Amino acid sequence: DTAVSQTPKYLVTQMGNDKSIKCEQNLGHDTMYWYKQDSKKFLKIMFSYNNKELIINETVPNRFSPKSPDKAHLNLHINSLELGDSAVYFCASSYGTATYNEQFFGPGTRLTVL
Amino acid sequence: RKEVEQDPGPFNVPEGATVAFNCTYSNSASQSFFWYRQDCRKEPKLLMSVYSSGNEDGRFTAQLNRASQYISLLIRDSKLSDSATYLCVVNPGYALNFGKGTSLLVTP
Numbered sequence: 144d145t146a147v148s149q150t151p152k153y154l155v156t157q158m159g160n161d162k163s164i165k166c167e168q169n170l171g172h173d174t175m176y177w178y179k180q181d182s183k184k185f186l187k188i189m190f191s192y193n194n195k196e197l198i199i200n201e202t203v204p205n206r207f208s209p210k211s212p213d214k215a216h217l218n219l220h221i222n223s224l225e226l227g228d229s230a231v232y233f234c235a236s237s238y239g240t241a242t243y244n245e246q247f248f249g250p251g252t253r254l255t256v257l
Numbered sequence: 258r259k260e261v262e263q264d265p266g267p268f269n270v271p272e273g274a275t276v277a278f279n280c281t282y283s284n285s286a287s288q289s290f291f292w293y294r295q296d297c298r299k300e301p302k303l304l305m306s307v308y309s310s311g312n313e314d315g316r317f318t319a320q321l322n323r324a325s326q327y328i329s330l331l332i333r334d335s336k337l338s339d340s341a342t343y344l345c346v347v348n349p350g351y352a353l354n355f356g357k358g359t360s361l362l363v364t365p
Contacts, residue, residue: 176352176353183357184342184357184358185355185357186301186344186355187355188352188353188354191351191352198351199351199352201352233300233301242288242289242348242349242350243288243289243306243348245291245303245306246303246353248300248301248302249300250299250300251299251300
């Protein structure tokens with residue numbers, strides 16, 4: 144009965160490929176996020192969607208394109224993968240955008256680009 | 258200067274010890290403050306929110322000093338299961354800003 148789920152859990156691919164990561168939450172939340180945790184363990188916001196609308200788009204290369212088909216899903220597509228994209232990508236969700244709301248994280252997708 | 262700074266540790270302490278973590282943040286307009294816990298190769302999970310008046314949850318006490326832009330976490334009577342990375346998190350109004358985390362290892 145996972146609250147925030149991501150697929151795949153592991154992704155190993157070659158430079159230049161295009162890949163997608165999927166995220167689903169069953170908490171009834173209306174706000175979802177993508178974070179990147181690099182090899183130095185630094186966790187950084189990439190995107191945020193509220194009710195399927197993009198509300199945060201940090202300085203992320205435009206090779207990264209999020210898509211939210213509905214409030215329960217937020218997918219991340221990455222074009223032309225580069226070595227520096229290797230990281231753990233976490234999806235998260237919260238109820239609303241209020242700053243005090245807890246964010247619930249998925250288990251992460253460990254991406255390795257060779 | 259990073260928005261949220263923490264001592265990365267590691268902190269190695271024996272069971273039963275008291276340990277304190279500190280964190281500073283740069284954005285004085287920050288509105289909400291948290292401590293998250295991240296176990297090895299797992300996702301971050303909320304440990305506790307931090308309020309200006311200070312708050313306690315069992316063995317954990319969090320303090321916030323807005324004037325100094327300083328947040329602390331105190332863990333009393335450490336347990337082996339407390340071993341993890343503790344992330345100081347600040348929300349200036351648009352997204353969570355994470356510190357790099359402080360690693361804690363509690364030993365028997």
